[in-house]
Amino acid sequence: MTGQPEAQVSLSAVEVQRIKADFEILEHQVNGTDVVYLDSGATSQKPRCVYEAEQHFYENANAAVHRGAHTLAVEATEIYEEARETVAKFIGARTNELVWTSNATEALNLISYSMSNASLGRGGEEAARFRIGPGDEILTTEIEHHANLIPWQELAFRTGATLRYVPVAEDGALRYDLLDELVTEKTKLVAFTHVSNVLGTITDTRRFVDAARKVGALTVLDGCQSVPHLPVDVKELDVDFMAFSGHKMLGPTGIGALYGREELLNAMPPFLTGGSMITVVDMEHAQFLPAPQRFEAGTQRIAQTHGLATAVSYLQEIGMDRIAQWEEHLGAMLYEGLSKIDGVRVFGPSDAPRIGTVPFEVLGVHPHDVGQYLDSRGIAVRVGHHCAQPLHRALGITATTRASTYLYNTEEDIKALIDALGTVREYFGV
Numbered sequence: 001m002t003g004q005p006e007a008q009v010s011l012s013a014v015e016v017q018r019i020k021a022d023f024e025i026l027e028h029q030v031n032g033t034d035v036v037y038l039d040s041g042a043t044s045q046k047p048r049c050v051y052e053a054e055q056h057f058y059e060n061a062n063a064a065v066h067r068g069a070h071t072l073a074v075e076a077t078e079i080y081e082e083a084r085e086t087v088a089k090f091i092g093a094r095t096n097e098l099v100w101t102s103n104a105t106e107a108l109n110l111i112s113y114s115m116s117n118a119s120l121g122r123g124g125e126e127a128a129r130f131r132i133g134p135g136d137e138i139l140t141t142e143i144e145h146h147a148n149l150i151p152w153q154e155l156a157f158r159t160g161a162t163l164r165y166v167p168v169a170e171d172g173a174l175r176y177d178l179l180d181e182l183v184t185e186k187t188k189l190v191a192f193t194h195v196s197n198v199l200g201t202i203t204d205t206r207r208f209v210d211a212a213r214k215v216g217a218l219t220v221l222d223g224c225q226s227v228p229h230l231p232v233d234v235k236e237l238d239v240d241f242m243a244f245s246g247h248k249m250l251g252p253t254g255i256g257a258l259y260g261r262e263e264l265l266n267a268m269p270p271f272l273t274g275g276s277m278i279t280v281v282d283m284e285h286a287q288f289l290p291a292p293q294r295f296e297a298g299t300q301r302i303a304q305t306h307g308l309a310t311a312v313s314y315l316q317e318i319g320m321d322r323i324a325q326w327e328e329h330l331g332a333m334l335y336e337g338l339s340k341i342d343g344v345r346v347f348g349p350s351d352a353p354r355i356g357t358v359p360f361e362v363l364g365v366h367p368h369d370v371g372q373y374l375d376s377r378g379i380a381v382r383v384g385h386h387c388a389q390p391l392h393r394a395l396g397i398t399a400t401t402r403a404s405t406y407l408y409n410t411e412e413d414i415k416a417l418i419d420a421l422g423t424v425r426e427y428f429g430v
């Protein structure tokens with residue numbers, strides 16, 4: 001006996017049924033059949049408690065206004081900041097290291113903007129790390145979502161820096177072996193994803209962080225597909241920045257966050273100004289508020305931040321370790337089950353750690369037709385390039401069908417997909 005508490009095990013079927021009951025939206029029907037929702041990679045369903053948390057603010061006067069003298073505004077400010085504390089702790093950050101944004105896309109753009117306007121920064125040595133120009137390099141990868149790609153393409157275009165990519169092998173696995181060669185003394189920033197939104201594979205973040213640290217480059221992690229599904233601790237990961245979105249983790253749409261090391265956030269110029277964010281004497285001597293308020297000009301989203309904090313408490317109550325184990329189980333079931341169907345090709349390395357996300361194609365049937373066929377049988381999956389064209393190009397295809405699970409999915413959901421795909425080619429006469 002070690003005296004340690006017993007490790008929590010994966011969710012049981014009974015627990016998942018109980019969780020499902022919290023997600024009443026899953027009782028919606030398509031063509032008289034309960035929806036099997038396998039599109040959580042795009043956005044998650046929300047439990048009732050999250051809708052209720054938001055609704056409270058829409059029904060009460062303190063919804064819109066914070067930072068004021070009267071009681072309602074003071075209450076709203078407290079709730080807004082409490083939500084920040086809850087979400088910051090959830091990812092292992094300090095409270096003032098979490099900036100509210102609309103979503104992950106905005107969070108990533110915020111860093112890109114800062115780097116192309118670094119002369120506005122106030123922060124001595126740290127501000128210098130944001131300066132980028134001709135001859136400098138930005139490194140990203142071929143598996144990125146456009147949100148973690150286009151802002152860097154733009155940054156390179158605006159500043160004259162060069163964008164380089166870590167390629168993937170034939171099966172979509174990242175070529176870690178090329179990192180040492182691709183990260184050079186010229187590299188100023190390394191942006192990479194924690195979990196691929198297409199393949200569901202979990203990145204070995206240590207390899208990226210170590211390579212970047214060696215040359216003093218900033219690290220930016222796209223946590224959009226990891227924060228909802230795995231225990232994530234930014235201090236353990238040792239990254240400088242991380243972006244994620246509330247709507248993928250049971251929270252409302254319209255709220256996301258940027259984690260940044262305190263000293264770095266305080267060296268970054270804001271994206272938006274106004275609304276008491278800056279005291280303008282003249283631009284030379286303008287003073288920005290400290291982070292995170294520096295980046296939150298204008299009236300803020302109390303309902304959404306409170307909704308996200310409620311979602312986080314819900315996830316914590318269930319336990320991120322257990323959710324991760326359940327999804328690993330569903331992911332393995334999906335990958336193996338789909339691989340065995342005649343005429344179905346599954347993408348992604350077979351031996352990589354993954355969450356419950358698997359892309360596939362049905363030979364001879366267009367992914368769009370596969371999506372519609374499944375929809376007519378009450379199964380919701382996503383079709384397209386999933387905002388990841390470079391990866392699809394590297395795999396030699398233009399589109400895939402993607403099934404992605406979350407904590408509310410059951411083994412029966414996976415079986416339903418596998419059964420339905422068993423007849424799809426016959427249906428289309430292939």
Ligand SMILES: Cc1ncc(COP(=O)(O)O)c(C=O)c1O
Binds near residue numbers: 041
């Ligand atoms: C890996 C990844 N990064 C970034 C994003 C962008 O998220 P949002 O659209 O919420 O800003 C997504 C959304 O699909 C994603 O999957």
